[in-house]
Amino acid sequence: xxxxxxxxxxxxxxxxxxxxxxxxxxxxxxxxxxxxxxxxxxxxxxxxxxxxxxxxxxxxxxxxxxxxxxxxxxxxxxxxxxxxxxxxxxxxxxxxxxxxxxxxxxxxxxxxxxxxxxxxxxxxxxxxxxxxxxxxxxxxxxxxxxxxxxxxxxxxxxxxxxxxxxxxxxxxxxxxxxxxxxxxxxxxxxxxxxxxxxxxxxxxxxxxxxxxxxxxxxxxxxxxxxxxxxxxxxxxxxxxxxxxxxxxxxxxxxxxxxxxxxxxxxxxxxxxxxxxxxxxxxxxxxxxxxxxxxxxxxxxxxxxxxxxxxxxxxxxxxxxxxxxxxxxxxxxxx
Amino acid sequence: xxxxxxxxxxxxxxxxxxxxxxxxxxxxxxxxxxxxxxxxxxxxxxxxxxxxxxxxxxxxxxxxxxxxxxxxxxxxxxxxxxxxxxxxxxxxxxxxxxxxxxxxxxxxxxxxxxxxxxxxxxxxxxxxxxxxxxxxxxxxxxxxxxxxxxxxxxxxxxxxxxxxxxxxxxxxxxxxxxxxxxxxxxxxxxxxxxxxxxxxxxxxxxxxxxxxxxxxxxxxxxxxxxxxxxxxxxxxxxxx
Numbered sequence: 250x251x252x253x254x255x256x257x258x259x260x261x262x263x264x265x266x267x268x269x270x271x272x273x274x275x276x277x278x279x280x281x282x283x284x285x286x287x288x289x290x291x292x293x294x295x296x297x298x299x300x301x302x303x304x305x306x307x308x309x310x311x312x313x314x315x316x317x318x319x320x321x322x323x324x325x326x327x328x329x330x331x332x333x334x335x336x337x338x339x340x341x342x343x344x345x346x347x348x349x350x351x352x353x354x355x356x357x358x359x360x361x362x363x364x365x366x367x368x369x370x371x372x373x374x375x376x377x378x379x380x381x382x383x384x385x386x387x388x389x390x391x392x393x394x395x396x397x398x399x400x401x402x403x404x405x406x407x408x409x410x411x412x413x414x415x416x417x418x419x420x421x422x423x424x425x426x427x428x429x430x431x432x433x434x435x436x437x438x439x440x441x442x443x444x445x446x447x448x449x450x451x452x453x454x455x456x457x458x459x460x461x462x463x464x465x466x467x468x469x470x471x472x473x474x475x476x477x478x479x480x481x482x483x484x485x486x487x488x489x490x491x492x493x494x495x496x497x498x499x500x501x502x503x504x505x506x507x508x509x510x511x512x513x514x515x516x517x518x519x520x521x522x523x524x525x526x527x528x529x530x531x532x533x534x535x536x537x538x539x540x541x542x543x544x545x546x547x548x549x550x551x552x553x554x555x556x557x558x559x560x561x562x563x564x565x566x567x568x569x570x571x572x573x574x575x576x577x578x579x580x581x582x583x
Numbered sequence: 584x585x586x587x588x589x590x591x592x593x594x595x596x597x598x599x600x601x602x603x604x605x606x607x608x609x610x611x612x613x614x615x616x617x618x619x620x621x622x623x624x625x626x627x628x629x630x631x632x633x634x635x636x637x638x639x640x641x642x643x644x645x646x647x648x649x650x651x652x653x654x655x656x657x658x659x660x661x662x663x664x665x666x667x668x669x670x671x672x673x674x675x676x677x678x679x680x681x682x683x684x685x686x687x688x689x690x691x692x693x694x695x696x697x698x699x700x701x702x703x704x705x706x707x708x709x710x711x712x713x714x715x716x717x718x719x720x721x722x723x724x725x726x727x728x729x730x731x732x733x734x735x736x737x738x739x740x741x742x743x744x745x746x747x748x749x750x751x752x753x754x755x756x757x758x759x760x761x762x763x764x765x766x767x768x769x770x771x772x773x774x775x776x777x778x779x780x781x782x783x784x785x786x787x788x789x790x791x792x793x794x795x796x797x798x799x800x801x802x803x804x805x806x807x808x809x810x811x812x813x814x815x816x817x818x819x820x821x822x823x
Contacts, residue, residue: 442681444677452668454630454632457686
């Protein structure tokens with residue numbers, strides 16, 4: 250329909266303006282507890298984006314992504330405490346470090362797929378878990394590991410965003426940039442190459458796609474996103490807990506990405522909300538937040554059986570149904 | 584120009600190709616033979632999916648051994664598949680673009696090349712249609728469009744006519760005949776449809792058990808008693 254495309258810029262502008270207003274006013278209206286919860290939600294949205302990138306684009310399951318959050322967080326903290334660089338640089342370093350580790354984790358993916366790849370990446374996550382719990386996160390001390398024996402230092406936040414309210418806005422903007430980075434890849438040459446590889450390797454080879462290079466690139470990009478997520482988390486809390494990055498969290502992250510909907514831009518946001526906002530909500534109602542895990546199990550079952558495109562897909566269906574009903578009514582009126 | 588020199592392909596105890604030697608120079612060459620004769624194996628050797636156990640293959644004078652499989656598309660070796668390999672979640676235009684990403688384009692604007700390739704097979708109106716919404720015939724045509732984009736030398740088609748309706752195979756016939764004039768590529772056509780072969784191919788190679796049993800101008804080859812016995816035997820029974 251030519252009319253709808255002509256309207257599109259106006260609508261896009263309206264959406265952007267609405268988003269900016271929400272970005273300004275929403276954090277101001279939240280309590281400290283919810284501010285902190287939503288900062289984590291934003292970081293985990295980026296983490297879930299890194300999982301969905303691999304799954305939706307290449308059909309590959311990586312169960313090491315939460316470990317990569319830890320890697321990103323570790324390097325961001327280390328560089329921030331050690332060199333006192335601006336937050337942005339620390340964040341970027343964390344992203345790049347996790348991208349490199351992600352690239353190593355991706356090497357088995359050149360030969361394996363499906364369950365075997367999932368198991369290998371899960372073992373890598375286990376290795377990262379062991380390293381992190383053995384050495385801990387840097388907290389302002391000296392030496393390579395940066396562990397202090399006395400008081401733990403907090404990570405310096407960005408100059409623009411010293412309080413929680415501003416930091417939430419900051420994190421949302423970073424998450425938006427991560428989405429744009431993924432979009433640029435998916436819409437461009439790498440996205441087309443990934444689509445060919447996903448169709449079949451025979452198809453990709455016949456089209457001259459360098460399968461190795463593009464698989465490695467997907468893992469590196471995915472690792473970068475996970476590292477950014479880890480850095481955002483570190484900046485939000487100020488420090489990271491060595492016991493907070495177990496391999497099991499990687500499985501949870503993957504499961505909830507499926508529940509949220511890996512094929513939609515909305516899916517990772519749903520996954521982020523489920524991971525952090527949902528338990529917070531339960532706590533708000535004085536219900537044990539750990540019950541969330543049981544509900545996640547049911548949600549996964551539901552997604553696998555009835556909603557392969559996850560909650561995001563169901564929301565899209567709902568919008569379409571409502572639109573059809575409203576549109577039908579309009580037609581009947583005229 | 585395809586020069587096949589003493590090529591043998593062995594799968595365990597089975598010979599896919601048995602010391603095959605042939606020089607294929609015609610712009611459109613047919614490749615026929617009963618099931619298991621080695622037709623697809625030969626295409627797979629040319630596109631690099633199968634390494635010959637022995638012997639060598641040259642295309643336009645270049646030994647294929649020197650060209651790794653992922654560089655063969657850029658060199659100009661293209662193919663379509665017996666089971667079509669259209670990417671369902673890319674549009675028809677992006678399906679062509681995905682190949683153009685990896686092959687030489689002669690400095691022409693990509694948009695123009697995509698439109699040209701789609702127009703050639705009659706799919707220009709479908710440029711923005713996702714692959715999943717194309718029917719079987721359009722998918723085959725899109726595969727041909729992908730193969731013709733970006734300076735191909737040799738386009739290999741593995742049973743492009745299978746399962747098409749009458750008017751669709753007539754269009755396919757016209758497209759195959761036009762390929763050489765359109766982009767200068769040589770065409771190697773595998774099909775069981777003798778009508779399609781005789782309508783499009785100036786020369787035909789007949790394989791049986793991995794060995795050539797006849798090669799020459801298509802009408803002569805199809806009239807060869809050896810070929811009729813090996814491949815068209817049923818027709819001869821009908822004739823008597």
